Amino acid sequence: MRTLVLNAGYEPLTVVSFKRALVLVLNDKASVIEHVESEPVWAGRVAYERPVVILLTRYVRVPSTRRVPVTRRGVLRRDEHRCGYCGKSAAxxxxVLPRSRGGADSWENLVACCLACNNAKSDRTPQEMGxxxxxxxxxxxGTAWTVRGVERGDPRWEPYLALAA
Known part of the structure; x- marks a missing residue:
């Protein structure tokens, strides 16, 4: 079970385990906003609510230039596993500008591509291929890219993630 952590200004920060969230709540560093009614956590004779969303009590400064690292998985996810040229399933x-011609490994120069188009294009530009x-x-x-862990989110997080979008 995982918990969404919100900054003091209700900005989504990250996703942590419910155990880490419970420790933050017990140390008065966060308060529970939403919890699971039917699954309390027992510690001795005391039952604590299992947090789904917590709010930090103090504001945490986050760098405004949160850059998403360029990865193969990220490019495929951004392009929804569809080829940038023909639209078929991409693996x-x-x-776009081949590395042999100075093309960078950047979000602006990478696209998802099916094997057939990738082999046909080789080290040419799309313009040369027509x-x-x-x-x-x-x-x-968006929050799905800057907040770690929300891609496999809980439906109860949606209202808090929508605020940040």
């Missing part, structure tokens, strides 16, 4: 990634990208590659945005 590889492609450099191809067009289905979308313009951009860095991903």
């Amino acid at each position: 590889t990634i492609d450099h 191809w067009a990208l289905r979308m313009t590659p951009r860095p991903p945005r």
